[in-house]
Amino acid sequence: MTMKELALACRDAAQTLAELDTSARAALLHAMADALERDAAAILAANARDVDAATAKGTAPAMLDRLRLDASRVAAMVAGVRHVAGLPDPVGQVTRRDTRADGLSIERVRVPLGVVAMIYEARPNVTADAAALCLKAGNGVILRGGSEAVHSNRAIADALRSALVAQGVPAAAVTVPDDLRREAMIELLQLVDIVDLAIPRGGEGLIRFVAEHARVPVIKHYKGVxxxxxxxxxxxxxxxxxxxxxxxxxxxxxxxxxxxxxxxxxxxxxxxxxxxxxxxxxxxxxxxxxxxxxxxxxxxxxxxxxxxxxxxxxxxxxxxxxxxxxxxxxxxxxxxxxxxxxxxxxxxxxxxxxxxxxxxxxxxxxxxxSDGGELGLGAEIGISTTRLHAYGPMGAESLTIERYVVRGDGHVRHKT
Amino acid sequence: MTMKELALACRDAAQTLAELDTSARAALLHAMADALERDAAAILAANARDVDAATAKGTAPAMLDRLRLDASRVAAMVAGVRHVAGLPDPVGQVTRRDTRADGLSIERVRVPLGVVAMIYEARPNVTADAAALCLKAGNGVILRGGSEAVHSNRAIADALRSALVAQGVPAAAVTVPDDLRREAMIELLQLVDIVDLAIPRGGEGLIRFVAEHARVPVIKHYKGVxxxxxxxxxxxxxxxxxxxxxxxxxxxxxxxxxxxxxxxxxxxxxxxxxxxxxxxxxxxxxxxxxxxxxxxxxxxxxxxxxxxxxxxxxxxxxxxxxxxxxxxxxxxxxxxxxxxxxxxxxxxxxxxxxxxxxxxxxxxxxxxxSDGGELGLGAEIGISTTRLHAYGPMGAESLTIERYVVRGDGHVRHKT
The missing domain is CATH 3.40.309.10 (Aldehyde Dehydrogenase; Chain A, domain 2)
Structure with missing residues (x-):
């Protein structure tokens, strides 16, 4: 499938997610955590392939450490997804409620953002963490990790997707593209009106690349001086x-x-x-x-x-x-x-x-x-340095958008 | 001045605006309305030049109507700015307040977005309306209107800027570039980390052009089917x-x-x-x-x-x-x-x-x-169809961003 076909399938799957109620979405996240736990051995084996390849290439120790998983890191990933499952549901929250003198009722209500593209490097735990937060908020997610973690990311995504399918949600809600060429990433970043937000997490080079090529909205998680x-x-x-x-x-x-x-x-x-x-x-x-x-x-x-x-x-x-x-x-x-x-x-x-x-x-x-957990967000997908939509630590709420629901009884602006 | 120099001056001026308190910012908006009223004759004379030139070029009647100002339209512009002056101040609003068990206090507080670039066509009233809403929210604004309204827009901006200077705010807080070439617009749209948001309002062609060339965040006010x-x-x-x-x-x-x-x-x-x-x-x-x-x-x-x-x-x-x-x-x-x-x-x-x-x-x-006035926003800068930051009618609040203010008494994460 082309990147566009993948993204359209993800958007369709997100529609299914958006229509789930709070308890069904929580159950889905618990099933994702269970699947990661069940498939821990396969995930560790896949990670060992990535670490071996990186070691053979002479990768720096700090980078190898970010790449490496072990039983306790997988357990932390599982615990992280369970934690997100238990957080308050931002979807459906009413942030303003007014009734006009003429009886017209106006609500602002949180709905999912749509499709989020995560662009990241090294750490395979981002695959599970970002998927959990995006799905918590009813969004589809496209996880474009680094080639150095390709086997780890696929194994984690396979576990998550098996849980989706078992819960009746299309697997495309968590999409991990096979094509890791830069051209394919550029295509992804230019899918205007399909991808609603791109979040790059990584070094300056990656963030600059994304900002340079994106035509979809980008929230940068840039450096902290x-x-x-x-x-x-x-x-x-x-x-x-x-x-x-x-x-x-x-x-x-x-x-x-x-x-x-x-x-x-x-x-x-x-x-x-x-x-x-x-x-x-x-x-x-x-x-x-x-x-x-x-x-x-x-x-x-x-x-x-x-x-x-x-x-x-x-x-x-x-x-x-x-x-x-x-x-x-x-x-x-x-x-x-x-x-x-x-x-x-x-x-x-x-x-x-x-x-x-x-x-x-x-x-x-x-x-x-200055951290989502410390500041009461429960979990964070990163810390935004973009002055739009979300600024600072971003939790599940930052992956929703407020829209208006208006209810009347045949209200018109110009009575005839 | 280059577009970058103009934008940097606007950002500096926005800093002055951001530090004004609620009553000072309201006084500024009232002074802007007074200046428009005072300079109505000059604005109408400038508008007549634009209308004459457009007529000579064979501009379509609907477009001429959008371009044309008269005494009642200027009065409506003045009333609009006064109305915005009287709206609640979004800046400084505390949207969340928590105190942790350890006494650390956490607030989310609305602050100005920074610098907003409005890209629009024809209607000169946008110059006054957008300036009022942006300044209400403590932002600097760069108003890049169409060449068909160049004299009208300059006359309106001159009035507004005279009010700024009289109130001790640098005129650059309301910036109307002289250079209306497309190359200059592209330069403006690519001033990453200086321009915080671009809002195109106009026909499909304009909106596509902005979306295509922008590297700064864009909120589209696209068509309503x-x-x-x-x-x-x-x-x-x-x-x-x-x-x-x-x-x-x-x-x-x-x-x-x-x-x-x-x-x-x-x-x-x-x-x-x-x-x-x-x-x-x-x-x-x-x-x-x-x-x-x-x-x-x-x-x-x-x-x-x-x-x-x-x-x-x-x-x-x-x-x-x-x-x-x-x-x-x-x-x-x-x-x-x-x-x-x-x-x-x-x-x-x-x-x-x-x-x-x-x-x-x-x-x-x-x-x-489906209109900011009808839905209780007081006024609107447009209706966003971009699923990020603001979705639907955008009022002054949509021109702010929430950030964190944390207060402790020497709180550290790891006690030593």
Missing amino acids: CHLFVDASADVAQAVALVVDGKTTRPAVCNALETLLVHADAAGDFLPRAVDALRARGVEIRACERSRSLVEGLAVATDDDYAAEFLDLVLAVRIVDDLDDAIAHIRRYGSDHTEVIATRDDASAARFVRALRSAVVMVNASSRF | CHLFVDASADVAQAVALVVDGKTTRPAVCNALETLLVHADAAGDFLPRAVDALRARGVEIRACERSRSLVEGLAVATDDDYAAEFLDLVLAVRIVDDLDDAIAHIRRYGSDHTEVIATRDDASAARFVRALRSAVVMVNASSRF
Whole structure:
């Protein structure tokens, strides 16, 4: 089948999904989890083929780690799908209800988005996670993973599709194209009015490629150049804890801190303590000249360092004159993902929140809370840095759209 | 200035707007209305130049009518901006508020989208209407109207911009590019991460051009092939009133009816009466064979007629076997805009609503209510047929985005 035929079949299948009620859709997700559990051995065998091939090609260890599944990772995938099955159903939620003076009833109601194309690399668990969230919201999903995970992704999709068929939903609701050529991906990204949304998740190269070629709507899950600004009035011990948590607990994720900005009036107290705590955890610090004159042995930060998403135990540091200077820095170098202020001054906090347009802005809390699970979404399909439809962590609700249902009793606009 | 420089200046100006509070933004809109009123003579003189040039070029009367302003149309524009000034402020609205067990506070808050590019033709009132709604929601706007209205649009923008400057907002918040070449429009549509949303309003050609060339997100306001399905159980008098209102009260707008579907069991009673009422109002009917054997003198409907947005006193008619047949027809020919069922059967109504994915679905109410003003939005910038971000009538709220504001007291994810 061509990509267009696959997508049309997925759209038809999505129509069946959209007409299921809440309990039937939950039962479907439980059946998907059961099927993954049942087929764990086949999934692990398929994954071993991918890992062997990647190893033979000399793939980097970090990439191999993302690719590799084991029994506990499959169990986590199963648990993830079961968790999504139990979340509140966003479909059918009424977000506004009005009755006009003339008796006309107006409701805004959540309905599924339609067909979602996930474009991703490496991690095979995305296949199960994204399918679960998309189907939870009544959408069909086209899962275009990387060629390095092709056997893993097919095995996972086979399990999921067997569950769909057993529940009377066309297998095409979860579609994994065989054709992984770039030309085929471009075709997929240009199926206007068939594919309703493309979500690229992966490295910058992949995201740029998708943004460049897509004619369908795209929500980017782009990099997180997250900042912590330590204000003059910050509680120093709290601020040290925030930078340590933000930088060191999981440096490879997008909500990790990349740059620390310090108010000049706080630097003398705060910076030496922060550097000690960070160094004790193996963090390399690249700093401005003012910081380097305050603390010995810091490397020099370049302009590129302030724009970098290190995804590693590296932190850029700059001393700024004041809050305005910090805001200007973040506007210039930030990626609109997550910014934090440590302050005891309500006016500074309010100004920081108001002046920054990032998806998540925090006061005295770690950037690591910028996550769908932590913020109460139950699960996330990613963190949007696109300022449309969904901004920040995206859960099942972000995969629906609101439309109007109007009920009257023969109401007309112009009485005749 | 290049298009990019214009857009960057607009984005900077939008930042100033975003930091205004509710009353300051309302005052700004009132000042804009006052300036339009003050400059009415200049606007009418500029419009006369456009109308003269269009007349000399042999422009069609319908297009000339869309282009032409007079004192009452300028007064309507002024009233429209004042009306928007008085609407509730969407910016700053908290749409979700939670406090976790550990005390971390989570809010979802509406913030402006950023920079909106309106791409439109003919009607100069869009310049004022779109500027008012975009600024209401704290956005900068780039107004790229058609060359046929260039003097009108500039005069309106000059008035609006004088009000901005008087209120301390950079004039660039309302930007009207001088360069109306297609190349410049393409440049505008590809300013990724500067322009946050492009909204094309106009004919199919314009919308296709924008969709084809845009790299920034686009919300299409596409055609309305709106259907009325008269069910077996419909109240015949009500159904006749619905088709008359839907087709004849303003045939040139997108929420007018284009196709009437009639349940075979209702056709004998309903169709002759409907045809009489429509003919009395000058409607040309193009019908299926079954309809033509029931009522004399109906023209033949082609496949193209069922896909057409006539925007005129023409109606396509088809008798269908049942509700499923009607749903299948609408799925095949519809444009996801507005569909209506006339029925006294709750199960039919529920099935119709559930099965159709259109932006607005109505039960026993005229398609002509599919309008931001009628549905309680106060005003609309258009009716989205794009299944993302906003679907159906778009008001000021649709020009905002929700983001997260998180407040803690030194909260970290991993206590050390």
